[in-house]
Amino acid sequence: MATSAQEIDVDGVMVRLTSPDKPYFPELGAKGTKANMFEYYRVVSTAGPMMNSLRDRPTHLQRFPDGIDGEEIYQKRVPQKHPDYLQTCQVTFPSGRTADALKVTHPSAIVWAAQMGTVTFHPWQVRCPDVEHPDELRIDLDPQPGTGFVEARTVAVEVLKPLLDELGLVGYAKTSGGRGVHVYLRIAHEWDFIAVRRAGIALGREIERRAPDLVTTSWWKEERGQRIFIDYNQNARDRTMASPYSVRRTPIATVSTPLSWADLAGADPDDYTMATVADLVASREDPWAGMEDTVQSLQPLLDLVAADEDRGLSDMPYPPSYPKMPGEPPRVQPSKKVASNWDAEGNPVKAD
Structure with missing residues (x-):
C-alpha cells in the first residue's frame, strides 16, 4: 500500500x-x-x-x-x-x-x-438493546506462574469438556491469543449479571473439585499456586475478554482463535497469528457456526449454585473497583485477614 x-x-x-x-x-x-x-x-x-x-x-x-x-x-x-x-x-x-x-x-x-x-x-x-441480560457465559482458563497453555488446554479438554457433556451443555473454545483458553456458552436472555456470574463460580468450583491439583478458583494470588485460575469475575458487569479473531499485543501478533475441541487438543497458540488466521478462516468451516442455534438454559449451573449453598459455599469477591455487593465475602487477602475486624456479612467492623 x-x-x-x-x-x-x-x-x-x-x-x-x-x-x-x-x-x-x-x-x-x-x-x-x-x-x-x-x-x-x-x-x-x-x-x-x-x-x-x-x-x-x-x-x-x-x-x-x-x-x-x-x-x-x-x-x-x-x-x-x-x-x-x-x-x-x-x-x-x-x-x-x-x-x-x-x-x-x-x-x-x-x-x-x-x-x-x-x-x-x-x-x-x-x-x-438488552444490555442487562447476558447471552454468553464466559470461562477464562488463566495460567498462573509455572503453568502455561498446555496446562490450560489440558483442563479445557480433559476436565471442562466432559463436565459440560454431563450437564448437557455445549461450549465453544478458543485460544486467548496468549497462554490461556476461553470457552463460551450461549445462553438465553433470562438471567442478569449476578446470576450468570454465580453460575460461572459454581462451574469453576466443580472443575476445581475434579482437578484440585490443576485448577483454582481463588481470587487471591497468594492461594493459587502453580495452577490454572478460573477467572469467574469475567462474567461480572463491564468485565470483558478479547473477542474471537482479535489480535493480541504480542510480538508475533497472535490472534484469539476459535477452534473445534479436536483442534484445541493439539493446538499451539503461536500458530494462530495476524499472518495466518485470515487464510485459516477462508479454508475451514467455522467451528462456532452452530453457536447461535444453541441457546441454552442456565438451570444446570444454577443447580450447582444451589448445591454449593447447601455445602455452605456462597459468593466470592468482586474486583476491587466494584461497590460492595450483597452477600460478598470480605475483600481482604487471607494472610491479612483478622476475623475480629469483620462482621458476619463481610463488612469491616469500625473501631470504637
Missing part, C-alpha cells in the same frame, strides 16, 4: 486508512504495519465469523495508536466526532455511570477501529 491516506471499501462502506506504513508489531518488520492489521480486520470481518461474535455487542477498544510498544488506550466511549456509519449503545458501569460504547453492526465498525489503532476488541457479554 502507498504511504498516503486512502479510502478502502469495506463491504460497501468507505473507511479511511492513514499512515499505513506505521510499524505496529516491530518484530514482524514489513509484515507488522498498520496496513497489515487494517487488512487483516477487513478480511476477517467481511468473511463473517468475527461479525457473528461481535454483532450488536457494546465493545471496548484496546488501542495502540503508535504500535504495541507505544501508549495503550483502553477506550470505552465512542468519540463525539465519528463517522456516520458507526452506531453506539449505552451501557451502565458498576459505578452507575453510563457511556455510549461502540455497537458493532457492520464490518466497517471493526475496520474503523483498526484505523484508530485498535489491536484488540473487548465486547460485553450482552447484545444491544
Whole structure:
C-alpha cells in the first residue's frame, strides 16, 4: 500500500486508512504495519465469523495508536466526532455511570477501529438493546506462574469438556491469543449479571473439585499456586475478554482463535497469528457456526449454585473497583485477614 491516506471499501462502506506504513508489531518488520492489521480486520470481518461474535455487542477498544510498544488506550466511549456509519449503545458501569460504547453492526465498525489503532476488541457479554441480560457465559482458563497453555488446554479438554457433556451443555473454545483458553456458552436472555456470574463460580468450583491439583478458583494470588485460575469475575458487569479473531499485543501478533475441541487438543497458540488466521478462516468451516442455534438454559449451573449453598459455599469477591455487593465475602487477602475486624456479612467492623 502507498504511504498516503486512502479510502478502502469495506463491504460497501468507505473507511479511511492513514499512515499505513506505521510499524505496529516491530518484530514482524514489513509484515507488522498498520496496513497489515487494517487488512487483516477487513478480511476477517467481511468473511463473517468475527461479525457473528461481535454483532450488536457494546465493545471496548484496546488501542495502540503508535504500535504495541507505544501508549495503550483502553477506550470505552465512542468519540463525539465519528463517522456516520458507526452506531453506539449505552451501557451502565458498576459505578452507575453510563457511556455510549461502540455497537458493532457492520464490518466497517471493526475496520474503523483498526484505523484508530485498535489491536484488540473487548465486547460485553450482552447484545444491544438488552444490555442487562447476558447471552454468553464466559470461562477464562488463566495460567498462573509455572503453568502455561498446555496446562490450560489440558483442563479445557480433559476436565471442562466432559463436565459440560454431563450437564448437557455445549461450549465453544478458543485460544486467548496468549497462554490461556476461553470457552463460551450461549445462553438465553433470562438471567442478569449476578446470576450468570454465580453460575460461572459454581462451574469453576466443580472443575476445581475434579482437578484440585490443576485448577483454582481463588481470587487471591497468594492461594493459587502453580495452577490454572478460573477467572469467574469475567462474567461480572463491564468485565470483558478479547473477542474471537482479535489480535493480541504480542510480538508475533497472535490472534484469539476459535477452534473445534479436536483442534484445541493439539493446538499451539503461536500458530494462530495476524499472518495466518485470515487464510485459516477462508479454508475451514467455522467451528462456532452452530453457536447461535444453541441457546441454552442456565438451570444446570444454577443447580450447582444451589448445591454449593447447601455445602455452605456462597459468593466470592468482586474486583476491587466494584461497590460492595450483597452477600460478598470480605475483600481482604487471607494472610491479612483478622476475623475480629469483620462482621458476619463481610463488612469491616469500625473501631470504637
